[in-house]
Amino acid sequence: MSRFSILGWPVFRQAKSKDKLGRGPTVESPKYQNMRPRTEDADRVVQSVCPYCAVGCGQRIYVKDNKVTHIEGDPDSPVSRGRLCPKGAASEQLVNTPSRQKTVLYRRPRGTDWEELDLDTAMDMIADRFLEARANHWEDFAEDGVTPVNRTMGIASLGGATIDNEENYLIKKLFSAAGAVQIENQARI
Structure with missing residues (x-):
């Protein structure tokens, strides 16, 4: 175990160097001088949208050797401006888990x-x-036999919150065009 020394204090190093404002090498600890950003080795950066809720936060996905290595918030996103919730920040685990x-x-x-x-x-x-x-549950008219309904009660849709608003919109349009009336998604709730 090393002994504590006052010579290691940044204030002392600042006083004996020419770094009077304390913004240069005097405030760098030896532990962090050789560290590099974990995203530095990425082959490419792909912009995406977080898959967890309907907010649509932007993500930057760092890829090396066709494998996702890191995911962070996209500062260019007008929705999230570079921020991610804990689930969005951990979404790298969604694609890299061995149990996927x-x-x-x-x-x-x-x-x-x-x-x-x-x-x-x-x-x-x-x-x-x-x-x-x-086909088996199609209704042309309501029970009164007069009011046209053109619907099916044999199909329902429940969309999840892991798809964004645009995908839920397209699903709503697809199921409406097919005649379904029971259409809901968790993202709206």
Whole structure:
């Protein structure tokens, strides 16, 4: 263990050097003189939007070797002006966690195990079920038989807060065009 010495004080170093304002090397500790910014080694910087809520805070994503190495607030964003909440600041963990699911999993009706599906098969299954539910539950007129409603009660949408307002807007338009009336998103709440 080293002994404490008054010679290591920045005020003492400032007094014996020509750095009278204390803004130069006298205030630098040896521990921090060789440190570099963690973003310095990035191959590129990508602008993005935080995925967690509907605010749409801007992010700068630092990438090295096609892997996200750091995420920070984008000072050019008019929404957040470089600030991120704790969840947004930790969103690098969202893409780099070893437990991230990267394949489509499907559990058959009354099944007990999950099986992997390729993305095209899963998308076709979703589209087929969507169209079938729309066709089976379509209503041209209300119960009085006169008032046109042109809707389906067999489809509903609940959007999450991990997509931004623009994506929720497009989802709302898609489901409205399909005739759904039960449309909500967590970001609005």
